[in-house]
Amino acid sequence: MRQATESVTIRTSGQALYEFTRQARAFVTESGIGTGLLTVYVRHTSCSLLIQENADPDVQTDLIGFFRRLVPEGMDWLVHTTEGPDDMPAHIKAALTQTSISIPVVDGRPVLGTWQGIYLFEHRRRPHAREVVLHLIGE
Amino acid sequence: MRQATESVTIRTSGQALYEFTRQARAFVTESGIGTGLLTVYVRHTSCSLLIQENADPDVQTDLIGFFRRLVPEGMDWLVHTTEGPDDMPAHIKAALTQTSISIPVVDGRPVLGTWQGIYLFEHRRRPHAREVVLHLIGE
Amino acid sequence: MRQATESVTIRTSGQALYEFTRQARAFVTESGIGTGLLTVYVRHTSCSLLIQENADPDVQTDLIGFFRRLVPEGMDWLVHTTEGPDDMPAHIKAALTQTSISIPVVDGRPVLGTWQGIYLFEHRRRPHAREVVLHLIGE
Numbered sequence: 001m002r003q004a005t006e007s008v009t010i011r012t013s014g015q016a017l018y019e020f021t022r023q024a025r026a027f028v029t030e031s032g033i034g035t036g037l038l039t040v041y042v043r044h045t046s047c048s049l050l051i052q053e054n055a056d057p058d059v060q061t062d063l064i065g066f067f068r069r070l071v072p073e074g075m076d077w078l079v080h081t082t083e084g085p086d087d088m089p090a091h092i093k094a095a096l097t098q099t100s101i102s103i104p105v106v107d108g109r110p111v112l113g114t115w116q117g118i119y120l121f122e123h124r125r126r127p128h129a130r131e132v133v134l135h136l137i138g139e
Numbered sequence: 140m141r142q143a144t145e146s147v148t149i150r151t152s153g154q155a156l157y158e159f160t161r162q163a164r165a166f167v168t169e170s171g172i173g174t175g176l177l178t179v180y181v182r183h184t185s186c187s188l189l190i191q192e193n194a195d196p197d198v199q200t201d202l203i204g205f206f207r208r209l210v211p212e213g214m215d216w217l218v219h220t221t222e223g224p225d226d227m228p229a230h231i232k233a234a235l236t237q238t239s240i241s242i243p244v245v246d247g248r249p250v251l252g253t254w255q256g257i258y259l260f261e262h263r264r265r266p267h268a269r270e271v272v273l274h275l276i277g278e
Numbered sequence: 279m280r281q282a283t284e285s286v287t288i289r290t291s292g293q294a295l296y297e298f299t300r301q302a303r304a305f306v307t308e309s310g311i312g313t314g315l316l317t318v319y320v321r322h323t324s325c326s327l328l329i330q331e332n333a334d335p336d337v338q339t340d341l342i343g344f345f346r347r348l349v350p351e352g353m354d355w356l357v358h359t360t361e362g363p364d365d366m367p368a369h370i371k372a373a374l375t376q377t378s379i380s381i382p383v384v385d386g387r388p389v390l391g392t393w394q395g396i397y398l399f400e401h402r403r404r405p406h407a408r409e410v411v412l413h414l415i416g417e
Binding site: 037039041043044071075078079082094095098099100134 | 279328330331374381382389391393394415
């Protein structure tokens with residue numbers, strides 16, 4: 001049984017979904033591990049992780065649109081406002097999605113469905129460098 | 140240290156919660172692994188996974204009712220509409236719940252609480268065959 | 279490769295976020311495992327887990343305020359009402375957050391970001407003793 005870890009930096013420029021499926025697949029391939037468990041973890045609380053459809057980009061537009069409507073800027077009862085109007089909504093959106101996702105690896109590949117992609121979901125307006133840690137255990 | 144993997148097909152017929160706790164428990168028992176980590180992963184983006192109460196079925200009714208109200212069909216700003224009025228709401232509901240859940244295994248059993256069941260949460264109206272991958276690592 | 283497991287009881291007194299980052303870190307340190315995967319699992323369905331900012335306590339106030347507004351008590355269409363007006367909203371809030379979170383461990387520490395804390399999110403009004411299972415695999 002072996003392990004591999006890697007840190008990936010994803011540079012974001014506004015509220016959107018940033019796919020990094022290719023990097024995650026490459027990490028698994030390079031490890032030489034055939035059967036195992038891949039975990040993806042994001043070290044921030046104003047962005048998050050999501051596995052979603054990567055076929056029609058309209059799906060991403062609508063996901064972003066839904067979360068913007070569900071957690072709008074300007075909710076007047078918020079008390080954490082010092083870091084800008086998009087910060088507290090960002091924390092809430094992160095709480096509603098994932099900080100960590102684990103994916104089984106079989107035959108040397110994560111068992112993603114045909115149309116599943118792994119995304120960083122950026123909830124802040126300004127550019128950020130986001131650190132994602134990849135961990136793999138298996139043999 | 141050993142691993143086991145299995146693919147389970149869950150046939151759904153409409154928006155509901157489909158319990159597969161029994162299959163997950165059997166998978167752990169058959170592996171002979173006493174201490175470890177069980178991961179459940181669904182290979183689709185219009186259904187999801189949920190650990191919820193399996194005592195009173197009214198809880199499931201209300202969970203479905205809440206998500207239907209939070210993410211109704213017919214939101215007129217949606218752009219991804221080609222796959223039917225229930226498709227984009229399904230992606231959103233999946234984003235709000237889980238694609239992957241990991242459960243520690245102790246004494247040869249997943250450490251589910253007394254009333255916890257593992258469910259596939261189907262968000263589409265029409266019947267689907269959903270593939271869930273089970274992964275176990277331990278000894 | 280080795281494993282460690284531990285059960286932690288968190289005593290709650292009302293709807294709030296209860297941080298247990300310190301206990302999780304201590305569990306990893308005491309195991310002597312340098313590289314691995316830490317999984318945190320809660321054995322209940324009316325509370326949940328969250329990784330969120332532990333710098334400004336206002337963030338917690340707003341998270342609680344948002345979920346209270348999104349899933350208010352008194353929704354008149356609920357059918358599961360026998361366990362009190364806060365019970366079904368608690369199940370829904372748990373479904374919208376996490377039951378299980380996995381965090382890579384590198385250099386003997388979970389790779390939590392600088393401001394990330396691990397929280398039990400209690401959704402019930404009355405005091406409860408909540409059981410969280412910690413699992414670590416690595417070497």
